[in-house]
Amino acid sequence: MTLKMDIPPLEDKDRFIHRDISWLQFNERVLEEALDSDNPLMERARFLAIFMNNLDEFFMVRVAGLRRLMDAQYNRPDAYGYYPQDVYREVREKTEELISKVYAVYETKLKPGLAQEKKFIRRSAELNAEQQKFVKRFFDSTLYPIITPMAVDQGHPLPVLSSKTISFAVYLKRKDALHMAIIPIPGGVARLVKLPSAKDTDEFILIDEIIRDNLKTFFRGYEILGASLFRIIRDSELSVDEEFSSNLLRSIEEEIRKRPRARVVQMCIEKACPAELREILTNAVGFSETEVTPLESEFDLTFLFQLAGAIVEPKLFYPALPPAKVVYENIFDRIKEGDFLLHLPYQSFYPTVDLLKSAAADPDVLAIKMTLYRAGEDSEIVAALKEAAKKKKQVTVLVEIKARFDEERNISWVRQLEEAGCHVVYGIAGMKIHSKIALIVRREEGRTRRYVHLSTGNYNEKTARVYTDVGFFTANDDFAKDISDVFNVITGYSQPARWKRVISSPNDLREFFFEQIDQEIAFQQEHKNGFIFAKMNSLEDTKMINKLYEASAAGVKIQLVVRGICVLIPGVPGLSENITVKSVVGRFLEHSRIYLFNNNSDYRVFLSSADWMSRNLDKRIELMFEILQPNLKESLRAILETTWRDNQKSRVLLPQRTYSYRRAKDDKFNAQEFFLKNY
Secondary structure (H helix, E strand, O other): OOOOOOOOOOOHHHHEOOHHHHHHHHHHHHHHHHHOOOOOHHHHHHHHHHHHHHHHHHHHHHHHHHHHHHHOOOOOOOOOOOOHHHHHHHHHHHHHHHHHHHHHHHHHHHHHHHHHOOEEEEOHHHOOHHHHHHHHHHHHHHHHHHOOOEEEEOOEOOOOOOOOOEEEEEEEEEOOEEEEEEEEOOOOOOOEEEEOOOOOOEEEEEHHHHHHHOHHHHOOOOEEEEEEEEEEEEOOOOOOOHHHOOOHHHHHHHHHHHHHHOOEEEEEEEOOOOHHHHHHHHHHHOOOHHHOEEEOOOOOOOHHHHHHHHOOOHHHOOOOOOOEOOOOOOHHHHHHHOOEEEEEOOEOOHHHHHHHHHHHHOOOEEEEEEEEOOOOOOOHHHHHHHHHHHOOOEEEEEEOOOOOOOHHHHHHHHHHHHHHOOEEEOOEOOEEEOOEEEEEEEEEOOEEEEEEEEEOOOOOOOHHHOEEEEEEEEOOHHHHHHHHHHHHHHHOOOOOOOOOOEEEEOOOHHHHHHHHHHHHHHHHHHHOOOEEEEEEOOEOOHHHHHHHHHHHHOOOEEEEEEOOOEOEOOOOOOOOOOEEEEEEOOOOEEOOOEEEEOOOOOOEEEEEOOOEOHHHHHOEEEEEEEEOOHHHHHHHHHHHHHHHHOOOOEEEEOOOOOEEOOOOOOOOOOHHHHHHHOO
16 A cells, blocks of 8 residues: 655755754764753763764764765765765864864863862873872883884885874974974873872873873984874775675775775864974875864863773762662573563663573573674673583574674674684675574473564663663564574575564565555544654654655654654654654663554554664664564553653754754653663
C-alpha cells in the first residue's frame, strides 16, 4: 500500500537542515550542559571535554569529507540542496563561533568555579618555591629524557605528527642563520601533573607549561626568537575499495597506517605566535594561514577528563546511584521463565555479561554466535568468548573492524579471538554490521535450545554505564530461528528473506517503516487516530523525512525524540505542522532506538539498532524486532512518554531551525533522574 499526499513544492534547502549544521547544533547542546549551574562542577568540566572531543571527530570526518569533495571540484548539490563549498563556509563560521564560546565558558565559568572549590590549573609564574622545585625535578627525570627536538630544514622535513598532536614550534637564531624546530608534547605522559599543595587544595600544571619554561634546555647556543604551541587535526576517514580488497583486515590496517600523514583539516596556533613563525609553520604543515584557529588559552580541553579523574570529592560529581540489579539464580532459567528487557544504565548490564560468561563455563553450551561493533578495553565479554573457544565450543564472532575510531582496538580483538580458536568474520564488503545480537545454543534434556540477546546498543561494559539502551532476552523459537538465519546470511552465502520476528536492512527495513507510516496515514483518514512516536540518535535520511512530511500533511501526529542530528524541520504549516521534535541531552547519552506506531489504538512497538539515517537503512546490516508481550510493550511506551515529559534537559526544535531550551521553573521533571530512582 502506497499513499501519496500533497506536499508543498519546496526547494531542498527549504525542506531540510543540513546534517553538518544540525550536528554542530547538537554539540552546542552539549556545551550548554557545561554552562548549567545545576550540574556538579566536575561534570561541567567533563561536558567541556566531551564537546572538544566531539568537535575533533567532526573535523576528522565531516570537514575532511568536504575538503575531499572541494579538491575533486565536485559541483553538485547534496541531498539537502547544498554545494560542498557552501557547507564548508557555514561549517567554518559555526565552528569558529563555537570554539570562541567554549573557551569563554572555560575562562569565565569553569576556572572561577574551580578556584572557588580550591582547584587550580597553574601557570609557571604562579608556582611557589616548593612547586618550582617539584616541577624542575619532574622535567629533569621524566620529560627531558623522552623529548626529542626535531629540526625543520632542507635536510630535515617536518616530522610526522599524528592527528591531535600538540607541539611547540620554536623559531631560532644562531649567528645570522634562522632555524625552526619542532618539539611534540609527549603522548605517553599524562598532560596534567598534580603539584604539591596545601591541605584541602588541589593544584595542577600542564606539561605544555613545564616544557615551555624549559625550552632553552633543548637549544643551547641558539637564541630563541619565538615559540608557539600548535595542534593539528588530520583527515581520518578510511578509503578502502572493499569490493576489490583481497584481504579486508590487511587493507584496513594499511589505511590506519596512513592516518599520521593524511591531510591537515584543522590547525590551532597560539594567538601570540610571531608572524614569521606562523607563516613558516603553516607552509611546512600545508595548511592555509587564513584558516588557522588562534587560541589564547590551554590547547585541547580534553585534558579536563584527566582533571575529573584526579578529583576525589563526591560533591563535585553526580551522586553515585548504582544500577538496579535483576535478581535471578541462573541466567538460562531466567530467560526460560519469560522474555525480559533491560533498560540501561538504570538497570545493571550484568545479565548481558553473565549470559556470555555462563555460556562459556556451561558444559551443555555447544555454540556461541555474536556480533561485536564496539567492545571496551578489558572486556569481560571478549574474555568469555576466548574462554569458550578454549573449551572447544563453536564460537563465531563477527567483529566490525570498520567501526570508526575503534578500528585498531577491533583489529586487536580479532587477533586475540583468532588465537583463542574463535571463528572470526571481519565484515562484509560495502556493508557495516551494526546489529547487536548474540545467540547461545545449549543442549537441554535431549534437545537443543537457543537463547537470544538483542540490543539497541553495543556489547561494551564501559558505555553501558553512561549510554541509555534497551536489551532484550528471549528463548522464543521464532526469534532463535530468525537469528540463526541472520548469522547464516552474515557469515555465509545464504540469501536474506523476510523473517518472522526480525526485520533487517539493507533489504527490508526502509520498506517496512514506510508500510507502517502508510498504515498510520490510512488510519488517520478513516479513524482520525494516526500517531507515530519514535526515539533515536539521528534523523538524517531525506526519503524517510519526506515520508514523515507526507504523514504530517495527512494529519498524523508525530512525536520524535532525536538526540543528535535532525535534518527534518518541524512545525512548518502545510509541511510538518503535526510533527514535534525534542532533543534530550543530560547526564547519560540517549542511545536507545524505540519506534511506536498507534495501529488504530492497538499499538505496535519495535526496538532496533538502526537510526533513521541513510547509512543505517542502506549501507549497514541492522535489525529491528517487535515486542509483543503486553507488559514489555507498556514498559517501552512508558520510556517514550517519560522521556517526552522531561522539562529540564529537553530542547524543542523550532520551525526557525533552532532549538529552544525551555526549562520549567515549576513542576520540574528530569526523565533520567526519574529512571535512576524508579527501577
